[in-house]
Amino acid sequence: xxxxxxxxxxxxxxxxxxxxxxxxxxxxxxxxxxxxxxxxxxxxxxxxxxxxxxxxxxxxxxxxxxxxxxxxxxxxxxxxxxxxxxxxxxxxxxxxxxxxxxxxxxxxxxxxxxxxxxxxxxxxxxxxxxxxxxxxxxxxxxxxxxxxxxxxxxxxxxxxxxxxxxxxxxxxxxxxxxxxxxxxxxxxxxxxxxxxxxxxxxxxxxxxxxxxxxxxxxxxxxxxxxxxxxxxxxxxxxxxxxxxxxxxxxxxxxxxxxxxxxxxxxxxxxxxxxxxxxxxxxxxxxxxxxxxxxxxxxxxxxxxxxxxxxxxxxxxxxxxxxxxxxxxxxxxxxxxxxxxxxxx
Amino acid sequence: xxxxxxxxxxxxxxxxxxxxxxxxxxxxxxxxxxxxxxxxxxxxxxxxxxxxxxxxxxxxxxxxxxxxxxxxxxxxxxxxxxxxxxxxxxxxxxxxxxxxxxxxxxxxxxxxxxxxxxxxxxxxxxxxxxxxxxxxxxxxxxxxxxxxxxxxxxxxxxxxxxxxxxxxxxxxxxxxxxxxxxxxxxxxxxxxxxxxxxxxxxxxxxxxxxxxxxxxxxxxxxxxxxxxxxxxxxxxxxxxxxxxxxxxxxxxxxxxxxxxxxxxxxxxxxxxxxxxxxxxxxxxxxxxxxxxxxxxxxxxxxxxxxxxxxxxxxxxxxxxxxxxxxxxxxxxxxxxxxxxxxxxxxxxxxxxxxxxxxxxxxxxxxxxxxxxxxxxxxxxxxxxxxxxxxxxxxxxxxxxxxxxxxxxxxxxxxxxxxxxxxxxxxxxxxxxxxxxxxxxxxxxxxxxxxxxxxxxxxxxxxxxxxxxxxxxxxxxxxxxxxxxxxxxxxxxxxxxxxxxxxxxxxxxxxxxxxxxx
Numbered sequence: 051x052x053x054x055x056x057x058x059x060x061x062x063x064x065x066x067x068x069x070x071x072x073x074x075x076x077x078x079x080x081x082x083x084x085x086x087x088x089x090x091x092x093x094x095x096x097x098x099x100x101x102x103x104x105x106x107x108x109x110x111x112x113x114x115x116x117x118x119x120x121x122x123x124x125x126x127x128x129x130x131x132x133x134x135x136x137x138x139x140x141x142x143x144x145x146x147x148x149x150x151x152x153x154x155x156x157x158x159x160x161x162x163x164x165x166x167x168x169x170x171x172x173x174x175x176x177x178x179x180x181x182x183x184x185x186x187x188x189x190x191x192x193x194x195x196x197x198x199x200x201x202x203x204x205x206x207x208x209x210x211x212x213x214x215x216x217x218x219x220x221x222x223x224x225x226x227x228x229x230x231x232x233x234x235x236x237x238x239x240x241x242x243x244x245x246x247x248x249x250x251x252x253x254x255x256x257x258x259x260x261x262x263x264x265x266x267x268x269x270x271x272x273x274x275x276x277x278x279x280x281x282x283x284x285x286x287x288x289x290x291x292x293x294x295x296x297x298x299x300x301x302x303x304x305x306x307x308x309x310x311x312x313x314x315x316x317x318x319x320x321x322x323x324x325x326x327x328x329x330x331x332x333x334x335x336x337x338x339x340x341x342x343x344x345x346x347x348x349x350x351x352x353x354x355x356x357x358x359x360x361x362x363x364x365x366x367x368x369x370x371x372x373x374x375x376x377x378x379x380x381x382x383x384x385x386x387x388x389x390x391x392x393x394x
Numbered sequence: 395x396x397x398x399x400x401x402x403x404x405x406x407x408x409x410x411x412x413x414x415x416x417x418x419x420x421x422x423x424x425x426x427x428x429x430x431x432x433x434x435x436x437x438x439x440x441x442x443x444x445x446x447x448x449x450x451x452x453x454x455x456x457x458x459x460x461x462x463x464x465x466x467x468x469x470x471x472x473x474x475x476x477x478x479x480x481x482x483x484x485x486x487x488x489x490x491x492x493x494x495x496x497x498x499x500x501x502x503x504x505x506x507x508x509x510x511x512x513x514x515x516x517x518x519x520x521x522x523x524x525x526x527x528x529x530x531x532x533x534x535x536x537x538x539x540x541x542x543x544x545x546x547x548x549x550x551x552x553x554x555x556x557x558x559x560x561x562x563x564x565x566x567x568x569x570x571x572x573x574x575x576x577x578x579x580x581x582x583x584x585x586x587x588x589x590x591x592x593x594x595x596x597x598x599x600x601x602x603x604x605x606x607x608x609x610x611x612x613x614x615x616x617x618x619x620x621x622x623x624x625x626x627x628x629x630x631x632x633x634x635x636x637x638x639x640x641x642x643x644x645x646x647x648x649x650x651x652x653x654x655x656x657x658x659x660x661x662x663x664x665x666x667x668x669x670x671x672x673x674x675x676x677x678x679x680x681x682x683x684x685x686x687x688x689x690x691x692x693x694x695x696x697x698x699x700x701x702x703x704x705x706x707x708x709x710x711x712x713x714x715x716x717x718x719x720x721x722x723x724x725x726x727x728x729x730x731x732x733x734x735x736x737x738x739x740x741x742x743x744x745x746x747x748x749x750x751x752x753x754x755x756x757x758x759x760x761x762x763x764x765x766x767x768x769x770x771x772x773x774x775x776x777x778x779x780x781x782x783x784x785x786x787x788x789x790x791x792x793x794x795x796x797x798x799x800x801x802x803x804x805x806x807x808x809x810x811x812x813x814x815x816x817x818x819x820x821x822x823x824x825x826x827x828x829x830x831x832x833x834x835x836x837x838x839x840x841x842x843x844x845x846x847x848x849x850x851x852x853x854x855x856x857x858x859x860x861x862x863x864x865x866x867x868x869x870x871x872x873x874x875x876x877x878x879x880x881x882x883x884x885x886x887x888x889x890x891x892x893x894x895x896x897x898x899x900x901x902x903x904x905x906x907x908x909x910x911x
Contacts (some may be wrong), residue, residue: 122909163906165864165881167874175867175906177576178607222576229911268911 077199105142106291107251111135113156118203119265119276126179126270127161134283136185140291142193149206151189155285158182163220166273179220185259185280187212187237202245209238216279218301222246224381228341235261235280243289251289257283325390329369331355335387341366348381349373357383359390426687430611431599434657437615439662439811439842444622463730463884466546473605476543480506481525481532485514485523489537497535503526512837517544552578556619556655557843561809563775564794570666573863573900579657579668580866586653586667586706586712587738589698590646592639592676593617594839595626602686605834607867610686611690614640615840617647619655619662619670628708631676632697633683639676643820644813648847649716650674650857651810652855653862659862662811663844666859666900667866673710675701676702678717680820681827682837691824693717698757699729701900706733711865713740714858715757720747723756727764730757734766739865739872741857743850744771745784752784759788766872768879771893772796772853775806779892783850791879791885792893793856796848807846814841843848878903 136155191208772795
């Protein structure tokens with residue numbers, strides 16, 4: 051693990067560029083993800099299933115850092131995996147599954163000043179040295195619901211930028227000896243959230259943070275050529291709030307009447323010919339486990355797909371369809387998305 | 395003054411000596427010197443001598459406090475010093491200007507103009523009455539809330555109380571008082587070997603061969619402010635081949651003092667690494683030794699090489715070699731490599747030949763090729779290369795060596811405790827010394843005084859002392875010590891061949907590095 055960080059730090063030019071590119075990529079991906087679920091004009095003619103409203107969560111976090119400047123921290127006798135504590139707030143469902151988060155975290159480590167010789171060997175000098183870092187991160191990202199409607203798990207990814215305040219202090223310091231500086235950071239993150247109660251979740255995420263050029267101009271970090279104060283962070287959080295725990299997918303846009311050879315959403319099933327008691331799917335239709343549009347859909351059936359009609363129940367039709375993964379399967383579609391045999 | 399260009403100069407004129415030293419030597423006659431008196435006479439530290447050897451009187455402006463003697467009073471309760479005739483007075487909130495004036499008038503005080511003080515405080519001058527009476531009168535006025543003495547404030551820095559410390563500008567020049575805050579004088583498990591003219595580890599009367607026939611009794615005293623219980627480790631005299639390296643010149647005592655003079659004990663001067671153990675190794679013969687042993691003044695590379703090896707074998711982790719010569723010294727080079735291989739750092743004086751041909755000096759010449767050995771040049775009080783300091787590519791660092799404008803020039807020399815030369819006359823050439831001996835003069839080596847010297851010999855022990863600080867702090871690789879001294883050196887107005895990496899900065903060296911600064 052450590053070697054990997056070192057490898058990263060040996061490529062400062064790439065590191066400097068990478069954060070901006072990655073953050074931009076994340077935002078682009080988020081837009082694409084949003085666009086895939088965006089309703090078309092045809093959907094205005096059909097009822098929309100309910101969507102979760104904007105939610106707000108407060109977050110308390112603790113985690114472990116794997117700083118990319120691990121050699122420098124090791125040289126001054128500090129933990130190379132410092133513990134970080136923090137908190138923040140997240141606004142969910144800003145637009146579909148987009149969320150924004152502001153968080154602050156901090157770690158403090160005490161070691162001792164050192165000298166590093168030309169071979170890289172560190173000689174601790176017995177003078178206490180305290181390093182404190184405070185991170186303020188602003189993130190945006192996208193959340194993904196599980197395909198299993200009974201699941202309470204959401205996954206998410208995102209990225210953003212922030213500020214890092216970095217201080218370094220020792221006894222016997224004279225004017226200008228200690229360090230107190232702030233600089234810009236960039237990060238990407240990926241994580242998962244598990245809902246315990248309607249208002250309570252736990253989450254875990256991994257983020258990589260870039261803090262370019264905070265180090266490397268002096269001290270042991272210069273001796274090791276470590277310029278970046280970022281690195282990996284793995285943390286766990288407790289989230290308290292309302293709304294936004296689970297995203298409800300909108301009905302899909304009307305599908306093309308002509309079957310496409312291009313693969314669409316993985317869960318969409320191609321149209322198949324069925325017996326005469328079968329109905330025909332009109333437009334793209336969600337299949338639910340129970341007659342409740344608030345649930346997570348099981349599958350999306352393409353327009354023209356023939357299904358076996360088992361039962362009519364008001365606005366819902368119980369059908370049997372052929373799942374390309376699980377074989378014959380039973381579910382419910384909304385009445386307006388199926389043409390019944392008697393109507394054909 | 396010239397005689398204080400030290401032993402490098404002694405050796406510089408001793409090409410013949412080196413040739414003699416390389417010839418087969420006769421078996422050593424024992425005893426070369428014999429103790430007559432077992433009583434270890436304590437050395438006497440005398441005030442700086444003025445006459446009769448026509449040494450200039452100390453410049454009082456340097457030797458004395460810059461303040462008048464009655465500037466401070468001592469607070470009997472705390473021992474702290476406060477400004478005589480001054481009080482800090484806090485008037486009550488709302489006390490009018492007339493009320494304040496009346497209170498001061500009745501108490502016999504007057505306001506001293508200062509930059510504005512906070513929250514109704516004023517600094518006042520008192521008349522003849524005692525401060526207690528004045529304070530009481532001020533309080534009685536009803537306008538004064540409280541009164542305080544104007545105590546002395548000092549920099550938060552260790553300033554030793556040794557009487558000679560005020561003359562040691564050389565220590566301030568390398569930020570040593572600040573370094574002492576971090577590392578107060580190294581630990582006592584570091585052994586520093588001083589390869590030089592010796593140091594009196596003991597006292598008493600010793601009998602030497604009298605070149606005029608019979609023996610001559612010479613009195614010695616234990617080096618003042620250098621020797622304490624358990625401090626001296628494996629001393630050896632390579633001139634007399636015994637373990638009593640009596641200094642009959644004073645150079646070794648001065649050098650050893652800069653490295654490890656006992657400090658903050660109200661005596662003598664201060665030393666860079668004042669807690670270390672010392673290993674005095676005598677390899678240089680003075681004029682008196684030359685007479686007693688019928689040999690030339692100075693030393694030989696064979697003795698220096700043997701002393702270096704001896705030091706390394708007996709646990710020395712820092713060596714100072716404030717001696718050298720103009721002849722190539724491969725034997726000494728091998729000894730240096732041997733000692734570094736045993737984990738010892740070595741500081742060597744670069745030489746004093748700059749204004750005398752600027753010849754390369756050995757063994758300093760070998761320093762760049764051995765990581766862990768440093769050749770040390772000298773700067774004067776203006777932190778420029780001293781005129782005598784040899785400049786060559788082999789010079790790796792500089793330290794204060796002083797530059798005397800006159801004898802006993804405390805202002806510009808490196809001051810340490812060594813012999814009162816009046817009692818030793820060790821600066822005399824052997825022929826003259828013999829005449830003095832014939833006339834009944836007997837040198838004594840028991841009177842010490844603060845004496846300013848100049849030379850790269852004086853610069854080198856600064857580096858040895860800083861190396862001892864670093865070693866005791868945990869940098870126990872000679873090469874790393876050298877790198878640290880170079881890395882944290884201060885850039886000064888000197889060419890690279892004059893001062894190498896610059897002027898040693900003890901504070902920065904012992905403070906080391908943080909993560910980012």
